[in-house]
Amino acid sequence: MNRPTSAAFIAAIIFGTAAHAVPPTKSSAKPTVRAAAATAAKVPDAQRDWTKVATNTPAGNVILGNPRARVKVIEYLSFTCSHCAAFSVESGPVLKEQFIRSGSVSIEYRPIGRDLPDLGATILARCAGGLGFANAAEEIFARQPEWLSLAMGFMERDAKRFVLDTPLGQIRAATQASGLIDLMLARGLSRERIDACFADKKLLGSILANGDAARKVITGTPAIVINGTMVKELTWAGVEPLLRAGGAR
Numbered sequence: 633m634n635r636p637t638s639a640a641f642i643a644a645i646i647f648g649t650a651a652h653a654v655p656p657t658k659s660s661a662k663p664t665v666r667a668a669a670a671t672a673a674k675v676p677d678a679q680r681d682w683t684k685v686a687t688n689t690p691a692g693n694v695i696l697g698n699p700r701a702r703v704k705v706i707e708y709l710s711f712t713c714s715h716c717a718a719f720s721v722e723s724g725p726v727l728k729e730q731f732i733r734s735g736s737v738s739i740e741y742r743p744i745g746r747d748l749p750d751l752g753a754t755i756l757a758r759c760a761g762g763l764g765f766a767n768a769a770e771e772i773f774a775r776q777p778e779w780l781s782l783a784m785g786f787m788e789r790d791a792k793r794f795v796l797d798t799p800l801g802q803i804r805a806a807t808q809a810s811g812l813i814d815l816m817l818a819r820g821l822s823r824e825r826i827d828a829c830f831a832d833k834k835l836l837g838s839i840l841a842n843g844d845a846a847r848k849v850i851t852g853t854p855a856i857v858i859n860g861t862m863v864k865e866l867t868w869a870g871v872e873p874l875l876r877a878g879g880a881r
Contacts (some may be wrong), residue, residue, distance in 0.1 A: 633715055633854075634710055634714065634715055634716070634746075634853050634874060641771065644679070646859060658661040658867050661801035680735060682696075682698045682734070682738075683729070683732050683733045684763065685699075685700055686723070686765070686766060691838060691841070692758060692835070692838045692839075693741060693743075694741050694762060694765040695738055695840065696741070696766045697735065697737060697738030697739060698736075699737035701732075702736055702737075702880075703731070703859060703878040703880050704740070704859055704860075705739040706739070706740045706857035707719075707740070707741055707854055707855070707856055707857075708743075708850050708854060708855040709741060709742065709744070709769075709835055710744050710746045710747075710750050711750050711769070711772055711773070711776070712746065712747055712750040712776075712783075713746075713853045715867075717773040717776040718867070718868075719769060719867065719868055719874070720769070720773035721773060721814075721834065723775060723871070726872060727872075727875075728770075731875060731881070734881055736880050736881045737875060740837060741765065741769060742842055742846060743839065743843075744842065744846045745839045745840060745842070745851075746853075748787065748803055749780065749784075749787070749807070750807045751803050751839065752804065752807030752810065752812060753767050753772050753807070753810075753812055755830060755835060755836065755839065756768065756772075756807065756812055756816050756826070757769050758829070758835060759825060759828075759840065760816065760819075760821055762869070764821075771815070772812065773814065779810040783809065783810035784813075786809035787806065790805075791806065798832065800831065800832075803836075805832075818863065850862075852866075854866050858871075
């Protein structure tokens with residue numbers, strides 16, 4: 633389990649963000665559930681592929697799957713967390729391709745932005761938006777060994793050269809060095825969109841606010857909430873039986 637960071641760097645780049653943080657263990661999808669359901673209302677639930685349905689929460693997080701799923705999962709995650717990457721890779725074939733696809737499970741992703749490379753990855757995933765977030769997160773985790781080693785090299789050797797930049801400028805420099813920007817460009821995210829996201833103080837503010845809220849209730853990542861209850865399990869092998877017991881299929 634990777635512990636969330638409350639380092640001086642994170643504190644230094646907070647822009648007065650906590651006011652918009654969402655409650656930590658309850659799904660924040662209610663204001664947008666009706667709209668998400670209406671979008672595909674003509675398709676019977678049993679025939680719908682719920683991996684194609686994403687709902688944005690008021691805090692800017694993404695819920696993938698059926699808004700009325702019997703089992704609602706919240707995952708607090710960090711893109712620089714090796715255990716989170718393992719959970720993503722190991723859970724995908726069943727969690728996404730079976731449980732979420734069937735409509736029996738939904739998942740809300742809550743990235744905490746615990747360090748500079750994590751903030752950059754989160755900005756890019758949020759920049760992709762909706763289904764784009766879920767798909768980008770999946771690839772970012774799958775390729776974590778490649779880009780994270782580059783990001784760590786930047787932090788050790790080159791970060792000092794950017795200390796006079798704006799916080800977003802520092803984050804972008806680390807993200808560029810990691811290769812994640814090139815990865816998102818290859819996925820079809822436009823350079824103009826990426827530029828806009830790395831200039832968006834409100835976007836960074838919402839990410840930091842969510843991370844601040846998360847650090848009040850979690851001790852590390854990944855942290856999994858199932859139907860409002862934080863569970864002790866952090867591996868897919870431990871979480872899967874709990875989901876099945878709740879009605880995942």
